[in-house]
Amino acid sequence: MNNKDFYLEIKHVCKQTGARYGILHTPHGDVEVPMFMPVGTLATVKYLSPDELKELKAGVILSNTYHLWLRPGEDVVANAGGLQNFMKYDGPMLTDSGGFQVFSLSKNRKIEEEGVTFKSHLDGSKLFLSPEKSIDIQNKLGADIIMSLDECAPYPCDYEYMKNSVERTLRWARRGKDAHKNDKQALFGIVQGGEYPDLRKLCAEELVKMDFPGYSIGGTSVGETKEVLYKMLDYTLPYLPKDKPRYLMGVGSYDAILEGVARGVDMFDCVLPTRIARHGALMTSEGRLNIRDKKNEYDLRVIDENCDCYTCKNGYSRSYLRHLYKCDEGYGKRLLSIHNLRFLVKLMEEVRQAIKEDRFGDFKDEFFEKYGLNTTNPRGF
Amino acid sequence: MNNKDFYLEIKHVCKQTGARYGILHTPHGDVEVPMFMPVGTLATVKYLSPDELKELKAGVILSNTYHLWLRPGEDVVANAGGLQNFMKYDGPMLTDSGGFQVFSLSKNRKIEEEGVTFKSHLDGSKLFLSPEKSIDIQNKLGADIIMSLDECAPYPCDYEYMKNSVERTLRWARRGKDAHKNDKQALFGIVQGGEYPDLRKLCAEELVKMDFPGYSIGGTSVGETKEVLYKMLDYTLPYLPKDKPRYLMGVGSYDAILEGVARGVDMFDCVLPTRIARHGALMTSEGRLNIRDKKNEYDLRVIDENCDCYTCKNGYSRSYLRHLYKCDEGYGKRLLSIHNLRFLVKLMEEVRQAIKEDRFGDFKDEFFEKYGLNTTNPRGF
Numbered sequence: 001m002n003n004k005d006f007y008l009e010i011k012h013v014c015k016q017t018g019a020r021y022g023i024l025h026t027p028h029g030d031v032e033v034p035m036f037m038p039v040g041t042l043a044t045v046k047y048l049s050p051d052e053l054k055e056l057k058a059g060v061i062l063s064n065t066y067h068l069w070l071r072p073g074e075d076v077v078a079n080a081g082g083l084q085n086f087m088k089y090d091g092p093m094l095t096d097s098g099g100f101q102v103f104s105l106s107k108n109r110k111i112e113e114e115g116v117t118f119k120s121h122l123d124g125s126k127l128f129l130s131p132e133k134s135i136d137i138q139n140k141l142g143a144d145i146i147m148s149l150d151e152c153a154p155y156p157c158d159y160e161y162m163k164n165s166v167e168r169t170l171r172w173a174r175r176g177k178d179a180h181k182n183d184k185q186a187l188f189g190i191v192q193g194g195e196y197p198d199l200r201k202l203c204a205e206e207l208v209k210m211d212f213p214g215y216s217i218g219g220t221s222v223g224e225t226k227e228v229l230y231k232m233l234d235y236t237l238p239y240l241p242k243d244k245p246r247y248l249m250g251v252g253s254y255d256a257i258l259e260g261v262a263r264g265v266d267m268f269d270c271v272l273p274t275r276i277a278r279h280g281a282l283m284t285s286e287g288r289l290n291i292r293d294k295k296n297e298y299d300l301r302v303i304d305e306n307c308d309c310y311t312c313k314n315g316y317s318r319s320y321l322r323h324l325y326k327c328d329e330g331y332g333k334r335l336l337s338i339h340n341l342r343f344l345v346k347l348m349e350e351v352r353q354a355i356k357e358d359r360f361g362d363f364k365d366e367f368f369e370k371y372g373l374n375t376t377n378p379r380g381f
Numbered sequence: 382m383n384n385k386d387f388y389l390e391i392k393h394v395c396k397q398t399g400a401r402y403g404i405l406h407t408p409h410g411d412v413e414v415p416m417f418m419p420v421g422t423l424a425t426v427k428y429l430s431p432d433e434l435k436e437l438k439a440g441v442i443l444s445n446t447y448h449l450w451l452r453p454g455e456d457v458v459a460n461a462g463g464l465q466n467f468m469k470y471d472g473p474m475l476t477d478s479g480g481f482q483v484f485s486l487s488k489n490r491k492i493e494e495e496g497v498t499f500k501s502h503l504d505g506s507k508l509f510l511s512p513e514k515s516i517d518i519q520n521k522l523g524a525d526i527i528m529s530l531d532e533c534a535p536y537p538c539d540y541e542y543m544k545n546s547v548e549r550t551l552r553w554a555r556r557g558k559d560a561h562k563n564d565k566q567a568l569f570g571i572v573q574g575g576e577y578p579d580l581r582k583l584c585a586e587e588l589v590k591m592d593f594p595g596y597s598i599g600g601t602s603v604g605e606t607k608e609v610l611y612k613m614l615d616y617t618l619p620y621l622p623k624d625k626p627r628y629l630m631g632v633g634s635y636d637a638i639l640e641g642v643a644r645g646v647d648m649f650d651c652v653l654p655t656r657i658a659r660h661g662a663l664m665t666s667e668g669r670l671n672i673r674d675k676k677n678e679y680d681l682r683v684i685d686e687n688c689d690c691y692t693c694k695n696g697y698s699r700s701y702l703r704h705l706y707k708c709d710e711g712y713g714k715r716l717l718s719i720h721n722l723r724f725l726v727k728l729m730e731e732v733r734q735a736i737k738e739d740r741f742g743d744f745k746d747e748f749f750e751k752y753g754l755n756t757t758n759p760r761g762f
Contacts (some may be wrong), residue, residue: 008735042704042705042708042710043701043704044705044710044712044713046710046711047428047711047712047715048712049712049715066544071704071707071708072678072700072703072704072707076678076679076700076704077680079679079700080681080698080701085699086700086701088695088696088697088701089703201701249747277420297453297457298457298460302462314469315455315469316469317461317467319453319457319460319461319467320424320461320467320468320469320607322453322466323423323452323453323457324423324425326452326453327423327452327498329423329425329427330427330428330711330714330715331425331428331429331430333425333711334428334430334711334715
């Protein structure tokens with residue numbers, strides 16, 4: 001990895017919290033952190049154009065190695081010159097390792113030292129993913145940021161299982177690093193260890209010894225409570241280097257993002273804003289709005305008058321959006337997805353501003369108060 | 382109807398054919414004819430934004446009275462100030478009468494002098510549509526151009542049935558005209574009569590006596606061959622006034638459009654370009670392209686290098702579009718719909734240019750030759 005192509009420039013650390021503001025430099029441009037990354041599972045953020053992603057200031061787009069491996073196949077993407085050229089998004093991109101989907105979507109999986117054998121969720125065909133294979137696929141996909149293959153252990157998970165799993169994840173991280181061929185792609189190590197402090201510490205420290213250009217926190221979004229999630233962060237972040245980006249995988253609820261930022265996380269991703277949008281649930285400055293509700297039938301107000309997204313800016317009414325939703329129209333899914341993504345991206349803009357002004361602690365408290373969130377009773381999306 | 386708000390200005394009649402070039406003036410702007418009108422069934426051209434419709438120079442958008450009556454209901458649209466404001470399209474719009482859908486989609490219909498009773502295709506509920514009700518709904522929807530309720534008789538249809546049907550359609554046209562309240566909306570009469578020359582003539586002449594601001598040719602796209610369709614045009618067009626717009630309903634194949642233009646038709650609409658796009662069939666200057674075909678898997682060419690649509694202009698490859706199609710991604714349907722609509726709109730631009738240059742007859746012959754179309758064996762879409 002060439003440090004000129006990819007590095008985190010920390011510009012400010014909040015005096016109230018551990019939150020950091022910085023610029024992440026990548027081969028496809030600079031992005032500010034902390035940031036939220038929209039998910040484009042199959043090389044498309046569902047219904048949206050790259051122009052729309054740019055307009056809502058999406059920054060990094062995440063795409064899924066497992067899904068692209070199955071369809072259209074990494075060679076098809078490589079043939080187009082990589083993900084960015086394939087989908088015509090010229091900003092930075094990130095691919096995951098495929099590990100999460102292997103453990104959440106596939107059937108009949110068998111984990112061995114060499115890798116994991118499992119059945120495709122699409123057609124049941126037998127597949128094999130190893131650390132080297134994951135890297136090979138990701139090299140072909142060509143995203144700016146790629147991930148080591150890890151075992152995303154079940155939750156809850158007993159200590160002995162988790163210990164063995166972490167040790168294997170570390171061996172896999174080393175193998176992936178050795179296999180990594182493209183020095184324009186930043187390979188992140190993934191910290192596992194579940195809710196066991198010593199295993200998180202072990203995993204983090206051993207990965208740091210391998211000197212990755214960034215670190216992910218994995219084994220999250222597996223069914224744990226928010227309290228457990230925050231403990232996982234507390235057990236992990238102190239052992240990660242301050243000058244490298246830190247990515248909390250698959251987390252996109254307000255409360256978890258803000259708690260992550262407060263602890264020094266730089267990057268977040270989640271399918272949540274787009275998935276709930278397609279189901280008619282909208283993030284607004286007044287809280288959650290369910291567009292399908294009968295009360296919206298004649299409501300000519302936009303989703304959120306404080307929002308600057310395409311949907312709100314162009315005056316699309318709740319009445320029209322409800323109609324599109326109820327008729328299952330693709331343009332409705334498009335307008336609602338744009339809104340939710342912009343809402344979360346804008347929240348991150350406000351987060352960064354608060355960090356720069358050393359008031360992120362106050363910002364977080366006010367946000368939790370306004371939205372009725374608290375650590376034991378989170379009501380975020 | 383105020384003639385200042387809505388009128389056809391014929392600028393040129395082709396010396397080779399009966400094709401006319403003109404400007405149709407409407408309360409929402411001027412459009413050139415002959416033109417193709419994209420269909421936005423439920424107040425949305427599926428997947429597309431009004432901005433995209435403008436960019437591909439869509440002109441008039443058609444929306445369906447029957448569908449909007451059922452969902453969201455005409456009062457919801459009226460509450461937003463009419464269709465244009467509801468869906469945020471600021472160009473001209475047209476609504477049909479609901480008649481075609483009543484006869485093609487609904488069940489258990491019973492036609493009486495007063496109107497037609499039938500069951501909703503959505504939930505089987507009992508509904509009643511009369512000429513007055515159709516106009517009332519269309520007044521609330523507020524499109525620039527609206528249609529009389531007609532009976533779209535079955536095809537084939539015996540003479541006696543058709544004669545009675547035409548006479549009822551004429552009485553319904555009169556009732557609709559009397560019920561029409563909004564002088565900013567141009568109400569068209571619809572010529573029926575099937576394949577019977579005297580009934581087409583009768584219907585046209587009687588409607589012309591009622592002095593509508595425009596005339597539609599109905600009872601088409603009901604399963605007739607192209608030869609029969611062209612006969613229907615030949616039996617109708619001579620009896621329509623030269624200074625009023627003529628609209629051939631529901632026809633969108635290349636050959637039928639060009640044959641219609643040659644006979645002096647000004648307006649066409651069809652769901653065809655968007656519907657086939659969603660099913661992966663693309664109109665190109667080289668003929669039909671099925672994006673799903675395996676041969677496109679690694680093909681980095683755009684759909685049509687002679688096309689100036691968003692999809693082609695931005696370099697989206699057949700390889701990527703095939704991937705989106707196979708994954709049933711909404712962004713694929715969006716990109717493919719844009720292409721087909723632009724292809725047809727651009728064809729109409731070329732048609733108008735050929736008319737202005739008195740070479741539309743040659744243009745049509747060359748087009749038929751190039752695409753392997755002929756009257757007895759049409760291979761158009």
